[in-house]
Amino acid sequence: MFGRILNKIDEEFLKSEPRKGELFAVSALFDTPDQIITSAEKVSGSGYRRFDVLTPYPMHGLDNAMRLRETKIGWVGLLAGMSGTTLAFLMIWWMVGIDYKNVIGGKPFFNIAPSIPIMFELTVLLSALTLVAFLIAVFNKLPSNANPLMATEFMKHVTSDKFGIYIEAKDPKFNQNEIKSLFSSLGASEVYDINEVSYDEGKTKNPILDFKFVGNLIGVGIVTAILSYFTLNYLLFLPPFNWMHHQAKVLPQSESKFFNDGFSMRKPVEGTVARGFIPYEFKGMHDSLVVETPNPLPVTKEILEKGKKNFDIYCSPCHGYYGKGDSRLRGQFPVPPTLHSEKVRSWKDANIYHVITNGQNVMPSYEKQISRDDRWAIIHYLRVLQRSQNAPDSDFEGK
Amino acid sequence: MSLDATFTREIPLLEGKSSFKEIDDVIAKPVESKPTIKWWIAIGISSTALLIGAVCLGLTFWYGIGLWGNNQPVGWAFDIINFVFWIGIGHAGTLISAILFLFRQKWRTGIARFAEAMTIFAVMTAGLFPAIHTGRPWLDGYLLPYPNQHNLWVNFTSPLLWDVFAVSTYFTVSFVFWYVGLIPDLATLRDRTTSGIKKFVYTIFSLGWRGSNRHWQHYERVYLILAGLSTPLVLSVHTIVSFDFAVSVIPGWHTTIFPPYFVAGAIFSGFGMVSTVLIIVRKVFDMEHIITVNTLEKMNKILLATGTMVGYAYGMEFFIAWYSGNPVEQFAFINRAFGPYAWAYWIMISCNVLFPQLFWFKKIRRNIPITFVIVILVNVGMWFERFVIIVTSLHRDYLPTSWAMYYPTMYDIGILLGSFGLFFTLIILFARTLPVVSMAELKAVTENAQPKIHHNGSE
Structure with missing residues (x-):
């Protein structure tokens, strides 16, 4: 189907299949450069416009003989080169000066001196490529393999050893016999009719x-x-293209085939203390056994802010933002008593520290989550909360 | 502009006949005939070398660059030596095709196409080395500034990045320049050939070129501008390559003489390689009448001039090291000449500075066997120059505790051999498939090729 x-x-x-069509042009071959120059001059001087001279190599004086205007293709190269410079400048300036600033050797983000080599290279690149593209496609209108001159006997000579001229049938002054006699009088060695190649439409x-x-x-x-x-x-993704997926290193929680116990991570030596994690002296002891230590931190704005931040993160889910026991997790966990009670207010800082570190009743130990300093900072902040709820009258006296 | 066709008078085959048909016949002969036994031998040798290199490279990809001799502190070794060596080779091609074109040196016509092809192949070979020296060459796309998932751009202050732009621009522009020059010749081949497949290929690549003077007019202007663009480009490329070293703070590298010194060295080594290849090629393809002794003599003069410039740079480096009063700098140079790598240094001095001085004598300049020996020595010397610059500067740097020696492994040597294999295989294939001399340009400079009469204000 x-x-x-x-x-x-x-x-x-x-x-x-292609078939001989209408007359495209009358052409002539000449043997010497002088003859072709004279002919070109004669043809252009007689007012013909649609004519061309074909030579195996560029010949001096032919442009003038054909009365051609000087080529403007140089301007294309100039404009393309200038846009290359500008584009390279803008590219580097935007990439390193605007989009992603990176400190390299303490130099300015965008720096003209190291940009010059690339600006120069892109000038040359853009200029050369544009020139050649314009030469081929715009100025010479190539490729044009469908030209009727292709594969003719005339063509075989003008790309090798003879000089050719032709006048197109579309020229307003075209007269086949007149042109043939003109070519003969100029000393043409051969005169050819060139026909269009045409196709039948149909089945x-x-x-x-x-x-x-x-x-x-x-x-x-x-x-x-x-x-x-x-x-x-x-x-x-075959080796060696592993894209660094496989690396000779140990991943956390992965099995080890090397160690007998099968663990990749090694346990530290017994009694090792991690930096910043000195064990708590009264771990698991009763409240009454705690030896009082004063809060080591001063009361400053920074410390209080640090305390607030950590209180809001770790304590407020159960104790509430103001320590009133108005838990956000009400219903899921038992609600702790308020921190503004007489008991908690009368506690020393060391007692509160002991509760945070050791845990109490349902409350677990926060030793692992909150660092020592942060615990002391929370205590300072808790004192602020307590005073805000039970302010003495002296606090209200105007200054 | 007067056209004295001195070049063609050196071609006995064409003398007095000025038949364009014969020029075509001679130049198209290797393309249109079956390869000779000499050609098969040549490609056999070069592709064997290429295969050895490919195997070493494959092993390097598989196991990683730990197979190479690079160590700490010699982190750059054969990879970068070969890169600088090959990129330098390419420079002679552009010099011949562009700079000598601007200076209207007619003698370049016989060798320009070949030299351009050499540029392209040398840059291809050179480009391989920075790519493989990254260790994971399949990730080299990261060298380009493109919007990526890392949200990062490349480091525009690094000379290594300038290299990426310089070398890729150099390759592209050289290739385009070469192709533009080939278009008229491909049209000639298209109209000569009788084989269907060849005709098809030539038709595609000649773009329907007809030799129309309305086309030549623009073509010639573009060719001139491309030559004008290539000239500063070629100087910029080796300047930027020298920045890879000069911008660092390693004693022996951190000198302002590097850009001109590298450019002179590049032209020197490039002409050495052009001569080497041409002497072989004119023998293999029986082109003694096109690539003449006169042309080789002119190239020997350039070798003499640039070799002397390079010698001056060697001396000036020592002078500045002494004059700077910097003991680290002075040590680096004394270590070069008298340290454990002194043998490499003296190979470099003798091959690059001493032997080319023989070209002061006309008899030696015009003697092909002696020229061949000297240009081979120049190639060796220039390779050792890069070895000396890179290895001796790195192996004894600031910290004496980390001093070490560098020894190449068989993989390093295999890849070096393979780079020669790649280069020569491409050259030999090129010589069989495309016209090695520009037919259109050659015709334009023969006797009686340009009109004698001048009309209304022409010229």
Whole structure:
């Protein structure tokens, strides 16, 4: 069915084998540079506009003989080069000066001197590439393999050993016989008629919609898709391309095949004390056995703020932000008594420290979560809370 | 501009005939005929070397660059030596094709296309080394500033990054320059060939070039501008390569003479390699009449000039080390000349400074076998120059406790051999598949190629 549809399309739209068409131009070959210069001058002087001179190498004086205006392609190179400089400048300036500032050797983020090499390189790169692209595509309108001159006997000579000239049939002054006699009088060694290549419309075959061709195209597409899939998903991850996924190091909680006990992490030597974690002297002892120690921290704004921060994080879920026992976890955990009771207010700092460190009743020990200094800071902050709820009259006296 | 075609008078085959057809026949012959036994021998040797290099490189990819001899403190060794060596080789090609074009040196026509191809292949070979020396070459995309998931840009203050831009620009522009020069010749080949496949390939790459003067007009201007762009470009590339060293603070590297010294060295080594290759190629392809003794003699003069410049730089480095009064700097240079790597230093001095002085004699300049020996020595000497600069500066740096010696492993040597294999394989394939001399340019400088009469204000 597919083939029948293709055949249908074929018959409707496609063209025949190439065939000799209308006259495109009259051309002539010359043997010497002097002859071609004279001819070019004569042809351009006679008012022909749609003509061209073909030579195997660039020839001096031909531009003037053909009355061509000077090429403007140099300006393309200049503009492209200048945009290369500007783009490189803007790129570096934005990347290192605006988007991601990185201190490198203590120098300014954006610095003109180290940017110069790249600005220069991009100037040259952009200028050269644009020039060549414009030369080919814009100024010379190449590639143009469909030109009627291609593959003619005339063409074979002008790319090798002779100099050719042709006048197109579309030229307003075109007259086949007149031009032929003009070329002969100028000493042409050969004169050719060049014909357009034309196609018949109609019910013929075009190879591009051939069933085999389309089938192969689809086949290539499928093979490419499969290969890309395997490349991107498997090949790129074969050794040695391990993308640093496998490294000779121990991950936390991972099993060890090296140690007999199977643990990757080693236990510290018995009695090792981690830095900042001096064991609590009264661990697990009764309240009454605690020897009183004064709070080692001074009462400053910073300490109180640190205390508030830690109180809000660790204590407030149960005790409430004001220590009133208005727990946010009410219903899930037993509600602790208020911290503003006579008992807690009369406690020494060391007693509160003991409760935080050791735990009491339902309250667990917070020794692991809160550092020593933070515990003392919390106590200072708790004293502030207590005073705010039970302020003596002297606090209200105006200054 | 007067065109005295002195170049073509040196070609006995073409003399007096000025038949363009014959120029085409001679230059297209290697492309259109079956390869000779000499060609098969040449490609056999070069591709064997390439294969050895490929195996060593494959092992390096698999096991990592620990296979190389690089150590602490010699973190840069054969990888960077080879990079600087090959990138330097490329410079002669651009010098011949662009700078000598701007100076209207007609004798360049016979060797320009070849030298340009050499530039491209040398830069390809050179580009391999920084890529593999990163250790995980499949991650080299990180060298480019593209928006990535790390949200990071590259370090624009690093000479190593300037290198990325300089070398890639150099390759691209050289390639484009070379291709633009090839278009008219590909059109000539397209119209000569009888084989269907060749015709198809030439048709695609010649872009339908017809030799129209309306096209030549723009073409010539672009060619001139490209030559003008390539000239500062080639100087910038080796300047930036020298910044890799000069911007660091290693004694022996941290000198302001490096950019001009490196550029002179690059041209010197490049001409050495061009001569080496051309002497082989004119023999293998029977092109003694196109790549003439006169051309080789002119190249020998350039070798003499640049070799002397390099010698001056060696002397000046010592002078500045003494004049600076910096004991670390002085030690670095005394260690170079009389330390454990003194043998490398004296190979460098003798090959680069002493032997090229023989070119003062015209008899030696025009003697092909002696020239061949000297240019081979120049290649050796220039490779050792980079060895001396890199290894002797690094192996004894500031801390005597970390001093060490560097010894290459067989993988280092295999990859060096492979780089020569790659370069020569590409050269030999190029010589069989594309015209090694620009037919269009050669025709333009033959006798009677330009009109004698001048019309209304032309010229």
